[in-house]
Amino acid sequence: MRRLIAILMLLILVPTAASAEARVVIDEFAISRWVTENMQALNIPSIAVGIVGPDKDYYLETYGPAELDQPFLIGSLSKSVTALAVMLLVHDGVMKLEDSASQWVGGVPAAVTVRHLLHQTSGLARADDVEGWTELGATVEDLVARATFAAPGTYGYSNLNYNILGVIVAKASGKPYAEFVKHRIFDPAGMATASAQPNPPSGHVVGHQYMYGFPMDFGEPAYNPATVPAGFIWMAPNDMSRWIRLFVAKGKLDGKQVVPAAVVEQLLQKPDGSDYAMGWLIKTDGPTPYAKHTGATAAFTSAMSVVPDREFGVFVLTNLNLWMGVGATTILNGVMSPILGTPPSAATNIEFIVRLGFGLLVALIIFTFLFELLRWIRSGFPLRLSPRERTAIILTVLINVGVVIAVTQYFGTPVEVIITTQPDIGYGFLITVVVGTLRRVLTGFNKTAHLRALASDTDDE
DSSP, rough: OHHHHHHHHHHHHHHHHHHHHHHHOOHHHHHHHHHHHHHHHHHOSOOEEEEOOOSSSEEEEEEESOTSSSOOOOOGGGHHHHHHHHHHHTTTTTTTTTTTTTGGGGGSTTTTHHHHHHTSSSSSSGGTTTTTHOOOOOOOHHHHHHHOOOTSOOOOOOHHHHHHHHHHHHHHHHOOOHHHHHHIIIITTTTTTOOOOOSOOOTTOOOOOEETTTOOOOOOOOOOGGGHHHHHOOOOHHHHOOOOHHHHHEEEEETTOOSSSSHHHHTHHHHHHHHSSSSSSEEOSSSEEEEEEEEESOOOOEEEEEEGGTTTTEEEESSBBGGHHHHHHHHHHHHHHHHHHHOOOOOOOOHHHHHHHHHHHHHHHHHHHHHHHHHHHHHTTTOOHHHHHHHHHHHHHHHHHHHHHHHHHHOOOOHHHHHOOOHHEEEHHHHIIIHHHHHHHHHHHHHHHHHHHHHHHHHHO
């Protein structure tokens, strides 16, 4: 009888295991080729890629000099850590989702709840947190005092929402944010290199910034410690795979329930009227629902995705400041598409081309400015302007001012933040506006002097 029961159990379990394995079929050669193509097209120094199952890694590799145990900055993927920290405190009964955030952070409107912050529906906009990039000493309370809150309930992505949550975690738990997430998340999950400390960990991957299409080893510029909960947590690929597995396996790692399954399910639950859950965007517009998020700092980009129905997740980490994490997202989508059976992506070097083209434009503006400057010097420093040239210069100034306003309004980002996060674009933008305007002024002087010389020659005749 015992033998019969054992045989029956084996027949039940083996197909189940085989079915789980069949959920994810990967082609390692195709993945390697895809990652390498994008790495070369975008000049990315190092990339880490992981395909994670509920109890093992289907694929985990680094490309370039980075190693699996070297931490990368994960950017806004940090928000998923902060969201879990908050929900653990909710699970512990320390706080409720409907609690007003104002009881922990002064200046936040009383109507804004913890839930609003998690779902990015507090009424803040992206522009309300930009000082945190450049004012390294600003506290969250300082940023809140300068922010403008619309009526809560409308979605608006803002890092400040999660920086406020970081303060709430610290005050509600009675421990510094970095200490709490280490004690309650990183240590129990066996994530040895993960760090939410305000300073970079030793042995981390070196970050790079684009300079007109070519990566330069500048490292990660100094960042405000107050912004760690929203975008400056470090994780090595080995730890990132365990982080993704927490969500794939509903909180279980190595046979142990590290995080309550109900907490994980709530983190990935799509709210009414928005795609932003808690540190994750929930996409339901295709045949297979999935959760995702991207991250970008001044010298790193990242992307992650979890497909609960198929029990797998994917992450991509890079050490280059690709614009808004687009490169990391492209690589991730290309890795996921054959698994999900969706149309494959195509490798693109459009960002490299655009940045290189912009660099050539900046070089052209500098060259023409120097040319006009030399003409102006040889002409004896003329300072008169004809009415036509005066009008042309005024129009040039108005257009350039309009461009500055339009760009900063469109991206919701001041120029100084663009310079910090995208130095080639930021400085190139300033050169284009300032040097371009000065060149037009010199051109006006030179043309006016030339016309006066022609008029003088005509009078002499």
